[in-house]
Amino acid sequence: MNRIEKIVKMIRKEEPEVLLRTEEEGQFPVLRVERDRVVPVLRLLRDDFGFESLMCETASDRGDRIDLIYHLFSTPHRETLVVKTVLSREKPQVETAEDVWKSANWYEREIFDLFGVEFIGHSDLVRILLPQDWVGHPLRKDYRPAPEYHGMKIEY
Amino acid sequence: MVTTRSTLRTQEMLLNMGPHHPSTHGVLRLILRLDGEVVEEVFPDIGYLHRGIEKIGESLTYKQFIPYTDRVEYLASMNVNHLYCMAVEKLAGIEVPERAEYIRVIMTELNRIISHIIGCGALAMDLGAFTPFLYGVVEREKVNDLFEMTCGQRLTYNYMRIGGVSQDLPEGFVEKTYAFLEEMERRWDEINRLITENEIFVQRLADVAVLTEADALSYNITGPNLRASGVDWDLRRDMPYSVYDRFDFDVPIGKGERGTVGDCYDRYLMRVRETYESLKIVRQALDGLPEGEVQAKVSKVFKPPKGEVYMRAENPRGEMAVYIESDGSTKPSRIKFKTPSFNSLGVFNKICRGQMLSDLVAVIGSFDIVLPEVDR
Numbered sequence A: 001m002n003r004i005e006k007i008v009k010m011i012r013k014e015e016p017e018v019l020l021r022t023e024e025e026g027q028f029p030v031l032r033v034e035r036d037r038v039v040p041v042l043r044l045l046r047d048d049f050g051f052e053s054l055m056c057e058t059a060s061d062r063g064d065r066i067d068l069i070y071h072l073f074s075t076p077h078r079e080t081l082v083v084k085t086v087l088s089r090e091k092p093q094v095e096t097a098e099d100v101w102k103s104a105n106w107y108e109r110e111i112f113d114l115f116g117v118e119f120i121g122h123s124d125l126v127r128i129l130l131p132q133d134w135v136g137h138p139l140r141k142d143y144r145p146a147p148e149y150h151g152m153k154i155e156y
Numbered sequence B: 001m002v003t004t005r006s007t008l009r010t011q012e013m014l015l016n017m018g019p020h021h022p023s024t025h026g027v028l029r030l031i032l033r034l035d036g037e038v039v040e041e042v043f044p045d046i047g048y049l050h051r052g053i054e055k056i057g058e059s060l061t062y063k064q065f066i067p068y069t070d071r072v073e074y075l076a077s078m079n080v081n082h083l084y085c086m087a088v089e090k091l092a093g094i095e096v097p098e099r100a101e102y103i104r105v106i107m108t109e110l111n112r113i114i115s116h117i118i119g120c121g122a123l124a125m126d127l128g129a130f131t132p133f134l135y136g137v138v139e140r141e142k143v144n145d146l147f148e149m150t151c152g153q154r155l156t157y158n159y160m161r162i163g164g165v166s167q168d169l170p171e172g173f174v175e176k177t178y179a180f181l182e183e184m185e186r187r188w189d190e191i192n193r194l195i196t197e198n199e200i201f202v203q204r205l206a207d208v209a210v211l212t213e214a215d216a217l218s219y220n221i222t223g224p225n226l227r228a229s230g231v232d233w234d235l236r237r238d239m240p241y242s243v244y245d246r247f248d249f250d251v252p253i254g255k256g257e258r259g260t261v262g263d264c265y266d267r268y269l270m271r272v273r274e275t276y277e278s279l280k281i282v283r284q285a286l287d288g289l290p291e292g293e294v295q296a297k298v299s300k301v302f303k304p305p306k307g308e309v310y311m312r313a314e315n316p317r318g319e320m321a322v323y324i325e326s327d328g329s330t331k332p333s334r335i336k337f338k339t340p341s342f343n344s345l346g347v348f349n350k351i352c353r354g355q356m357l358s359d360l361v362a363v364i365g366s367f368d369i370v371l372p373e374v375d376r
Helices: A003-014 A035-049 A104-115 B053-057 B066-072 B074-092 B098-126 B131-151 B173-195 B199-205 B213-218 B224-228 B264-287 B340-346 B357-367 B371-375
Strands: A019-023 A030-033 A053-061 A065-074 A079-088 A093-095 A118-120 B012-017 B029-035 B038-045 B307-315 B318-326 B332-338
Touching (some): A003 A079, A035 A065, A035 A093, A053 A104, A053 B318, A065 B318, A079 A093, A104 A118, B038 B357, B053 B066, B066 B074, B066 B371, B131 B173, B213 B224, B264 B357
Antiparallel strands (some): A019 A030, A065 A079, B012 B029, B029 B038, B307 B318
């Protein structure tokens, strides 16, 4: 049994019915996890499988939904694992992973800023790249900038 | 009554450092909560240089986007070029000719050298040693000349292409690079004699803002800053990309030589030593430079298959990564740059508590933060 099978087996045991599906044909193995239980699964991966860093957390607007993508890395095992979950476009909400990895704090502020995803339990969920009074979330596919910002014309 | 530190009445103060401050290496604002000269909390306020590169990427074709990658980090444009091209090649399954791979390694390592020159020089300058920076810039100019010979640019190179590089090395490049390597080694020794063992310089950096191994991993600090905390990890050696598996080089690790493992001095020392290793790599790549093509066949209307890719590369400031989602059209549906300085800044509030205000300048310099890369 290879490691990814072990991981899947362990998750099925600890958190039954959370794992929706695994994809192994891409560059890295992908675990698709249900939104409500994504953080417990991430904590399990960190504690039991040595994924001690979160390389990247980002989102992607797929038109009908928002994908949230976590890239995990384990230095001792030299292994990358991708965890994905699906959020609704109307009210994207998910628990914060800040308590699992510290780096998630800023990643999630960026996702909140650019995609409007709300991270429940986040300690400091404010915009990070754009001004605090900016309107809209630019990396959404249907984003149209306001005509002006404090009297300055926004054109691009 | 004699006023001592314990009887001195102090008052908390909020202070803005930046956005325009000579030692913030770009436009960065740090909001500081101070107790006298002691830093209680640091809130980095970033985004002043946000250009929306990720959004721009969604409206350009894969090839059109390459010049924008230069602007993600202007001190190491070659490295970002390389990273982006590797990611797209992985996505589309393109084989790069061997000569092009060697040229890419030469360029990225030369870029690493000049980036570390600026990193170390700017750190020394922030702490009051002006000369090393100027000495370093003289060498940097020579590399800029080499790059100008090759691609016509001195800062934003736009040299690499999907499947290779834009043009072969010009005549005389190899000889001039050999000459540079020799001069640079001498000059780097000289700069080191000026500052690395200088007691005042060491005192300013040793034991300042210690980053522990556990924090470094949890905050995903990478590259020289991670190695300074004692983690033996270099992507070029441990998960080689391009042709890095063919070169012989050492990976310096922080040992706390003048203070604690993971202090500012260790972070500085990693850059000094890495520069020597990069010189070694460039020399080996020049020695083994094969003949042949420099560009693979890539169709004019380039459409990678549907899918996604996450590519990492060891850049001068740490591991940079790019995540691309392709929907099978000529334009990517999502491009995300994960940049090392973003994570480095994220750890500031953790490690700067209890430091003196004047040491903050050393911390910014030792992490070698470049703001366009943080803000994208």
